[in-house]
Amino acid sequence: MKIKVSSFASLVLLLSGMFALGSCEKHDHTEQENITTIKLLVTGPGFDEVFTWNDADGPGGNAPVIDEIALPASTTGLQCAIVVSDESQSPAVDYTNEITAENADHLFIWNITGGASLTISGADQDKYGKPFSQVTNWVTGQASTGFLNVKLYHEPTDKTNSANPGGEVDFDIAFPVKIQ
Amino acid sequence: MSFRHNAVLTAACLLGSMVSVRAQHCHSVLRGHITEGIRREPLAYASVFVREAGKSTLSDESGYFEVTDLCEDSSYTVEVSHVECAHLVQIVRVHENATFDFNLDHDAVLKEVIIVEKALAPAPAQAQATVSQIDLDATRGASLAETLRKLPGVSVLSTGATIGKPVIQGLHSNRIAIVNNNVVLEGQQWGREHAPEIDPFSAGKIMVIKGAAGVRYGPGAMGGAVILEPEPLRKQPGLGGWISAAGNSNARGGVLSGAADWHHPRAPLALRAQATLKRSGNLRAPDYFLHNTGLAEYDLAVSAGWRKNRWEFESGISSFNLQTGILRSAHVGNLTDLQLAIASDIPLNNQNRFTYAIDRPFQQASHLTVRNKAVQRIDDTWKLTGQHVFQYNRRREYDVVRSSGSASMRPQLSFQLWTNTLDAAVEHQPVRHWQGGIGVQAIQQTNFVGRGGLIPDYNALGGSVWLMERRRRYPQPWEFELGARYDYRHTSATSTGSLNNIDTLVHFGNASGTAGVIYHFNRYCSVTFNSGLAWRPPHVNELFARGVHHGAGTFEQGNPDLISEKAWNNNLSFRLSSDDWNINLSAFSNRIRDFIYLDPQNTFVLTVRGAFPAYFYRQADAVLNGLDGSASIPLGKSLHFEPGFSIIRGRRTTDAPAGDWLPFMPADRYQYAMRWTKSGSDKRESYIRIGGTTVLNQTRIPAAGLLKPAPAVYTLVNLDGTLQLKAGENPLELGVTVSNLLNTRYRDYMNFFRFYADEPGINISLRLKLII
Incomplete structure (x- = not known):
């Protein structure tokens, strides 16, 4: 009986040791990027607006909240800077500077669909002189509606092929557009 | 055992009847089964000696033996002995289809030094499949899922060529248990791209139990167990x-x-x-x-x-x-x-x-x-x-x-x-x-x-x-x-x-x-x-x-x-x-x-x-x-x-x-x-x-x-x-x-x-x- 008690005691000790091991190793850091928010800062002569695509709770759950891009017709000289961030964290994490710093490994692709009279061209280049398009020039035509699709690629294999630059898609979003 | 004899056995077995060799004048077979102690567990490798005929044999792993070419309706003295047990002598008369049971008691003197290592839990009364020794050797170095792939009723759910997990009769992941050395593996088995963390080299025998094995291995074994x-x-x-x-x-x-x-x-x-x-x-x-x-x-x-x-x-x-x-x-x-x-x-x-x-x-x-x-x-x-x-x-x-x-x-x-x-x-x-x-x-x-x-x-x-x-x-x-x-x-x-x-x-x-x-x-x-x-x-x-x-x-x-x-x-x-x-x-x-x-x-x-x-x-x-x-x-x-x-x-x-x-x-x-x-x-x-x-x-x-x-x-x-x-x-x-x-x-x-x-x-x- 004595043996039994002592072996049971050692078992309990072992067990508690394991629990201790369990609790002290708990902090394992992961690097999980969640892009929740994309902002388009559009400025021009007498125009200064921010259009936001926001999915604060991530994929699923509540649907993303998307601003309509309303622009005056027949306007030149509009410039857009895109801001990418994770607002599910507090404080929010802004990825824009990091993307700009590694501009050779990133590419923004802009596409207009559905007949909106909007022309977008890149206003910047990466460090090798290849397209980057974090800052873009916008020119509007007559009153119309449509969609603006923005994609961010990383490690694109062919930056000049805007239809299929290769690499990986980090985000792929669409804003409704109204030229008035 | 000869091929011919086995074929007879098989045919007889498939018909669902007991095997018998037709008894003739002196072509009878003495069949027996040897068990030990009060447990009546089958006794393997006991020696059997039929004194009158001068014939001897050993019982097999299940305790069965047979001695051929004995004469019908004659009495024989059968000696059964085993190193761990008492000696037994019995006189039997051989008839057609007769099977004799011999029960040996443990030798009291030897008892303390005997170490009888037997798995207490018998193999489950369930459909099962064991990876044969040659298949186990032929797949040495492969993953566990690859090792099991050839078994009937088992397939592999894979995520590319490097990640595979076993599927037993259509069920996998959380529905089957993987039991290594009596330990149910607990990992992130819910994920279909999470292969079991097992080194097949550590196993001498790998077996699959098909069907609900929850009583033995817990709720994780709803569909079977490896x-x-x-x-x-x-x-x-x-x-x-x-x-x-x-x-x-x-x-x-x-x-x-x-x-x-x-x-x-x-x-x-x-x-x-x-x-x-x-x-x-x-x-x-x-x-x-x-x-x-x-x-x-x-x-x-x-x-x-x-x-x-x-x-x-x-x-x-x-x-x-x-x-x-x-x-x-x-x-x-x-x-x-x-x-x-x-x-x-x-x-x-x-x-x-x-x-x-x-x-x-x-x-x-x-x-x-x-x-x-x-x-x-x-x-x-x-x-x-x-x-x-x-x-x-x-x-x-x-x-x-x-x-x-x-x-x-x-x-x-x-x-x-x-x-x-x-x-x-x-x-x-x-x-x-x-x-x-x-x-x-x-x-x-x-x-x-x-x-x-x-x-x-x-x-x-x-x-x-x-x-x-x-x-x-x-x-x-x-x-x-x-x-x-x-x-x-x-x-x-x-x-x-x-x-x-x-x-x-x-x-x-x-x-x-x-x-x-x-x-x-x-x-x-x-x-x-x-x-x-x-x-x-x-x-x-x-x-x-x-x-x-x-x-x-x-x-x-x-x-x-x-x-x-x-x-x-x-x-x-x-x-x-x-x-x-x-x-x-x-x-x-x-x-x-x-x-x-x-x-x-x-x-x-x-x-x-x-x-x-x-x-x-x-x-x-x-x-x-x-x-x-x-x-x-x-x-x-x-x-x-x-x-x-x-x-x-x-x-x-x-x-x-x-x-x-x-x-x-x-x-x-x-x-x-x-x-x-x-x-x-x-x-x-x-x-x-x-x-x-x-x-x-x-x-x-x-x-x-x-x-x-x-x-x-x-x-x-x-x-x-x-x-x-x-x-x-x-x-x-x-x-x-x-x-x-x-x-x-x-x-x-x-x-x-x-x-x-x-x-x-x-x-x-x-x-x-x-x-x-």
């Missing part, structure tokens, strides 16, 4: 061991494994150390390299056994560590890219070159097991067993990330699971022909995922009580098994600070049971019927998952209202096994109430990476029916034909569309092989075998359709052989295994990466094993 048993520790003083090496042409991989066994010259102490190292690079499909499919693995296990008087202790610690690359071209960011990848016949974003480097995406899995077991023999019949097992499972998944900066060294997903299990059981040898035990189990689990994980963190507590009894009264042909178990699981899940805030308590309790009947036509042949009830609580991922599954291009959403799955499994199996012949057939029907599955809703969820089709976890009743079998049929003295097949049909019975086929059910599979053995039927003899496997096109697919049509029928040709040699005194085994001999280009329905790339082409593997 059982791995190590070789027993060394019993004679001294040092021994083995070393095994293999090299593969495909992936230019190598495996080195070895074990050392030692027994103290005087003290009852035995030690073992076993280690495995594995490294391979990019696999090659017939037309291209599969970029980023390398792997690196190292495993180490140490165990010690000590016994004194009525006590036995066993301790072991084992560590498994694996890093696996995941096919680069299978990584897609959004649905458009996925559709492009599916439409392409060749993998996109693939680098067609060989390298050993493992880049993102890759997985790192490690598993630590600490096992302590104590057994006390109260007397010859009763024994007490206690076991504590601690398991720590860590899995890290490294995705292809946007930032290439310093933070990118970290994983994108990390799971840590701590499990403590405590088992206590009272087991007994036959008492009034009943053999079995009763036991309790407690389990505690802590899962830590961390921010942004697919599943929440959780704490689970559980308790179980089980009872299992088996009755066989020799020589009656009937054998019965009954078992019952009750399990309770309590899980509290929390996930704060991440995107899906969860703070929930769930608890599940359920009873399971099993009943089995075996009819032994004779010692070669039996029919088993087993009926089992089993259950499984929904796993946290089924309850709370929420996120995009990038490999599949789907958005998956859990359902916190799910209830437990209940399975009623009926299994009828036929087994014939003699020196030469081997036939296993099993038919099953598994009715599952509230079967949990992913339902495509034909809706899309808009995410920052675009719109993804939404899949929701739902429940409906389902039924899985199937038939599988394997055989080894002697065609001559050294030639065997080895056919096998696995057929399964799984469909839903409720939930619109009712009768819809279940997804990811293995397609029909037929195997056939010819094996030439150098001499006789000894399993350890040199042999060469050529065989094929034909997998049909899966036509039974869900009505909602598949992203990519099910792959076409394919046939693979395989070749393997072993040459048994001697290196001095030590047995040396040389082997060759050629898989996909014709370098066939194919894709498999059960591989999630069939969207992206072909399966690997020809592989020539050379093996060497030296036993010291």
